Amino acid sequence: xxxxxxxxxxxxxxxxxxxxxxxxxxxxxxxxxxxxxxxxxxxxxxxxxxxxxxxxxxxxxxxxxxxxxxxxxxxxxxxxxxxxxxxxxxxxxxxxxxxxxxxxxxxxxxxxxxxxxxxxxxxxxxxxxxxxxxxxxxxxxxxxxxxxxxxxxxxxxxxxxxxxxxxxxxxxxxxxxxxxxxxxxxxxxxxxxxxxxxxxxxxxxxxxxxxxxxxxxxxxxxxxxxxxxxxxxxxxxxxxxxxxxxxxxxxxxxxxxxxxxxxxxxxxxxxxxxxxxxxxxxxxxxxxxxxxxxxxxxxxxxxxxxxxxxxxxxxxxxxxxxxxxxxxxxxxxxxxxxxxxxxxxxxxxxxxxxxxxxxxxxxxxxxxxxxxxxxxxxxxxxxxxxxx
Numbered sequence: 001x002x003x004x005x006x007x008x009x010x011x012x013x014x015x016x017x018x019x020x021x022x023x024x025x026x027x028x029x030x031x032x033x034x035x036x037x038x039x040x041x042x043x044x045x046x047x048x049x050x051x052x053x054x055x056x057x058x059x060x061x062x063x064x065x066x067x068x069x070x071x072x073x074x075x076x077x078x079x080x081x082x083x084x085x086x087x088x089x090x091x092x093x094x095x096x097x098x099x100x101x102x103x104x105x106x107x108x109x110x111x112x113x114x115x116x117x118x119x120x121x122x123x124x125x126x127x128x129x130x131x132x133x134x135x136x137x138x139x140x141x142x143x144x145x146x147x148x149x150x151x152x153x154x155x156x157x158x159x160x161x162x163x164x165x166x167x168x169x170x171x172x173x174x175x176x177x178x179x180x181x182x183x184x185x186x187x188x189x190x191x192x193x194x195x196x197x198x199x200x201x202x203x204x205x206x207x208x209x210x211x212x213x214x215x216x217x218x219x220x221x222x223x224x225x226x227x228x229x230x231x232x233x234x235x236x237x238x239x240x241x242x243x244x245x246x247x248x249x250x251x252x253x254x255x256x257x258x259x260x261x262x263x264x265x266x267x268x269x270x271x272x273x274x275x276x277x278x279x280x281x282x283x284x285x286x287x288x289x290x291x292x293x294x295x296x297x298x299x300x301x302x303x304x305x306x307x308x309x310x311x312x313x314x315x316x317x318x319x320x321x322x323x324x325x326x327x328x329x330x331x332x333x334x335x336x337x338x339x340x341x342x343x344x345x346x347x348x349x350x351x352x353x354x355x356x357x358x359x360x361x362x363x364x365x366x367x368x369x370x371x372x373x374x375x376x377x378x379x380x381x382x383x384x385x386x387x388x
Contacts, residue, residue: 026062147187175228
């Protein structure tokens with residue numbers, strides 16, 4: 001949670017990112033208060049059981065940040081059509097979230113310092129205070145706030161999960177919705193247990209068993225929520241990684257083509273290292289430009305080769321990508337040898353339904369280009385010129 005909070009702090013300043021950052025900061029503080037050194041240090045301080053109050057403040061603030069995240073996501077849609085109900089819920093949240101949170105924090109503070117028995121520092125607050133009405137009242141305030149907010153998040157994310165068609169985003173929404181379902185069970189389950197304990201005080205073993213099992217549920221909630229929020233971001237990261245890998249595979253062929261036609265690219269080609277590590281342009285955008293650069297260079301090369309070169313390349317190779325790679329190498333050799341511009345020569349380019357298909361084909365061509373023999377390309381060029 002701490003690592004994700006730091007990562008989110010560097011990710012931008014729009015409403016969604018600020019809300020998620022606040023959520024992860026709050027949850028990370030709450031988790032740090034569970035560690036032994038922080039927990040025992042705070043509980044034995046001048047404010048007995050201070051870790052409990054700090055944990056609940058930070059968790060409550062995290063839930064409030066989630067409320068603002070929901071408003072930022074759903075509040076921007078028009079109030080008609082399929083999203084109307086989600087919008088209405090978001091607007092209700094916007095009006096009530098802050099006031100409800102502040103009222104809950106105030107009531108928690110009052111009950112904590114007045115009716116909760118804190119005569120002895122507690123290491124396991126829920127089980128150590130089993131059967132005590134003051135602690136039950138205090139925890140009831142917190143659990144009602146936490147459980148209600150979790151239920152609202154569950155409602156919104158479960159609805160978005162049903163509507164979403166993109167696979168990774170759907171997975172992320174499903175994990176977040178399941179995490180909030182655990183939050184509802186955790187909050188109201190613990191609250192119910194504490195009220196039952198008022199009527200029938202449990203043994204220490206039974207109380208700690210329930211506390212430990214619900215604690216495990218809460219920790220699973222944190223893991224699922226962190227992963228669920230990160231999955232949609234990972235989708236964009238995977239796209240960028242695939243684009244970067246495609247750039248690295250296309251670079252040798254692209255560089256030679258751009259060297260032959262330096263007027264095509266927007267700026268002179270750099271070394272492989274500088275091209276692959278530059279940060280002034282998104283990798284997907286650069287890949288799109290490289291695809292167009294290669295297409296423009298091929299169109300120019302078609303004026304420097306005989307019309308039979310593609311047919312000769314297809315006769316000498318096993319598949320289309322190799323034929324195209326040899327055509328490009330032979331055409332570059334013809335241009336470098338001073339072949340004058342002439343009529344447009346034949347060239348075969350398979351149709352691609354989308355950019356992914358186009359990139360996949362170019363990567364095959366670039367791979368064959370890297371394995372092609374310059375001598376064999378010169379032979380193909382000579383054969384085509386003879387036939388012409």
